[in-house]
Amino acid sequence: MRSVGVLLASVVTGCAAPRTGTAPVPARAQPAPSAAARESLHADVVYPAVTDVIQSHDSAFLFGSVRGASAGAGPASLTIDGRPVPLRANGAWIAWLPLPDDTLARFRLVAHSGPDSNVTLFAARVAPQYRPPADRAAWIDTTSFTPAGSLALPPGEGILLTVHAAPGASVRLQLPWGSSVPLVPDSLPVEPPRGVRAFSTDTAAFRLPHAAGRYMGWLPAAAMCADGRTACATLTVAVGGDGASARWPLTVNTLDLTFPTVVVLNDDTAHTGTTDSLTPGRAVPHGTYNWFFPTGTEATLSGRWNDQARLQLSRDAVAWVNADEVVPLSAGTPPPGGVVGSVRLSPGPKSVILRVPLPARLPFQVTEHDRALTLRIYGGASDINWMQYGGTDPLVRRMSYAQPASDEVTITVDLTRRVWGYRARYDGRDLLLEIRRPPEIAPDHPLRGRTIVLDPGHPPLGATGPTGLWEPVATLAVALKAKRLLEGAGATVFLTRTDSTPLELYPRTHFAEMHDADVLVSIHANALPDGVNPFTNNGTSVYYFHPRSAPLARALDRALVAELGVRDLGMGRGDYALVRPTWMPAALTEGLFIMLPDQEAMLGSEDGQRRYARGLARGIENFLRERAREP
Ligand SMILES: [Zn+2]
Structure with a gap:
């Protein structure tokens, strides 16, 4: 799929993050073996590189190596801003340093080796933070409006608003049609940065001060600021006789679900042939993957937020996908859905295949259990009169189906062995769930033949x-x-x-x-x-x-x-x-x-x-x- 793997990996993992750019560390001038051409003593900083912007604000790590230490002079040493930094024999170091309250952090690195010493002044960029004006009681952090951009929802659906503004203020969103909605203080502590939550083992890092000046509100969706025809909403903040106001940078369009837009998913709209032909679905915009929809899956569009589209999978289930993987079908196309018919298993040498006839390429989800797979089909009502086993298969213990909601069907295949692998795909309108047979493993030589x-x-x-x-x-x-x-x-x-x-x-x-x-x-x-x-x-x-x-x-x-x-x-x-x-x-x-x-x-x-x-x-x-x- 379009770069999703790279995107997620780089957000979530440290090692996949483009910490020092996308290219290998360039062939630096390597010290020549002869003493005459020896590199002069200095401290090299590998991270942060010139292109990096440090995303944290209290402390940051720097790492690199001391190069050019004279061979006979005993161990080299390094200080940063006067603090000693341990050096490995090969010159490598890492330091954990406090950051100034600025967008530029300057460090003084002093390397010593025998009689030599070298001072390196190093500057790193730090992500900017909003700073309230010192001379005003009322202020609005205009970088904090959430949501911002363009939103499309069914009329009346609630939108959660959050903003950072002067503490202790009266905060209202003035709507273009004359009324207003209040925003109330959010008294819970500030959320630590995502990376800290995911990777810090020290829970003290989760304890941040209470948020002063975080507000939240609830806005029912109505056309606002859209296409230059409707006026925009304005946030007003009043505190101690001072006032501030700013336009909330949000466009709201309404979606008519009486005549819904039906879309087909295609993660290869450019026809490059290099995609995995799956569109990931998420419970929240840009969230982690929860569904994997094959190309050709159809669903009803029920919302949009900037580059994300929301699919209505069934009455109760929605999934967010990348909007550029969504292709609208002709106006008037009925929402996909209908009857799920009788199913059949077909055994093969390396797998057994469950064939499920569907009225359309409906969205589905496969859930694993230790010794079972459950297929959930959205938009379907079961008429599974027959579940045909097609002979006695040693891998399949039992099949069953259920109708947990009026428009969701589940089919469960209970297995005699633990799940080894499976894959699902469409064949025409039939959904095929292929269940892999576990390999025969010799307990005394488990790797043999694998x-x-x-x-x-x-x-x-x-x-x-x-x-x-x-x-x-x-x-x-x-x-x-x-x-x-x-x-x-x-x-x-x-x-x-x-x-x-x-x-x-x-x-x-x-x-x-x-x-x-x-x-x-x-x-x-x-x-x-x-x-x-x-x-x-x-x-x-x-x-x-x-x-x-x-x-x-x-x-x-x-x-x-x-x-x-x-x-x-x-x-x-x-x-x-x-x-x-x-x-x-x-x-x-x-x-x-x-x-x-x-x-x-x-x-x-x-x-x-x-x-x-x-x-x-x-x-x-x-x-x-x-x-x-x-x-
Ligand atoms: Zn890696």
Whole structure:
């Protein structure tokens, strides 16, 4: 799909964030071996780079290395703004520093080596914050209007408004037709930055001061500020005899659901042929993925907010999708829906296929349980008179259906084994749910005969360590070592990339599916988002997305912690493209933090790479053995 994987990965993960730009660290002038041409002593800053804008406001990390230290002069040292910063023998350092209340943070780095010393003045950009005027009692933070932009909703549907303005004020939104709605103070504490919530293990970081001057209100949708024909809404703030007002930058159009717009989903409107042909659906605009709709799925449009479109899946369910993946059908097209007919299973050598006849390409969702899959069809009413098993299949225990709402049907397939993988697609109007047969695993040689796909994370993107080690270089080296270990134990191993050529995310997961991988593991090295203390938040973590991959993630986490000997941050469920495939268990490992000098050194060394590789091989083997022993 259009860049969604990259987008989400870069928002959610540290290591996938374009921390130091999209290119590898350029070939810096490497010190020449001869003493005469030796690089002069200085402190190099790798992060933040000139293009980076620090997103936190109280503290930030800087990292880099001291270069050009004279060989015979004993250990070099570094201070930043007078504070000593520990240096590794290779010159690498990381520091956690307070930030000034400004958009420019200046640091004085002083490196010493024997008789030499060098001062580097370094300036980093910090994201601007709104500053209330000192000479006014009444003010409005005009950067804080939410929602802003263009919104389309059915008339009367409530819109939650939030804004930051002078504390203790009387705040109202004056509507173009003469009335107004009040905004009330929101007395709960400020929400910490998203990265802190997701990645800080220190809950003290969640405790922020109470929000002074946050207001919220409720606006029923009506045409406002639209197409230059209707007037706009104005926020007024009154406090202590002073007043301020500003136009709320929001356009509201109303959507007529009496004659609904029906749309078809197409994530490849440009016909590039390079998409995964799925449109992700989210419970909130730009939220995490909750549905995966194949191209051709039809639904009714029930709202829009800027570049996001809201689909009415059934009376009670809605999903937000990217508006540019939505193509309207001819006016007058009836909303998709109708009767779900009798279903049939067809057994095949590597899978069993459930065929569900539908009146249209209705939106659906597959939910996993340990030994069952449930297919929820939106906009359908069941007339499933027959559920045909087509012979006795060792994988299928029972089928059942239910009608949990007047326009939602569920079909559940109970299995005799734990779910290994599945995929769903449309064949004409029939929805096919293909359920994969688990591989036959020998408990004493769990890797023998297995197909493993290893994905060396990045490029594009990838984090960079203090001395310039680039994540994709380390992940490829680890993957090559793990491949040899797994092959030695009888597995067939494919790597999604074997050189430095950038490879997007979809070709990687497609590669794993084309090879019918039994297991997919994506290998990464971690970095943190701005504002998270790297000294208290680092270690090994492993991510999965679908429930059936949790045991794989746990086995990998345990094995990697044992091999690498760093802190166990635990496994997590994360919305990464490389763990979303449904055809096999998949996990993404963040074995070490490349931004920390010691862990960067491990990632760059033969021994560290071998340990990471051993953790991967043992984790995969332990997961397969556990599966082989299940009843
Ligand atoms: Zn990464």
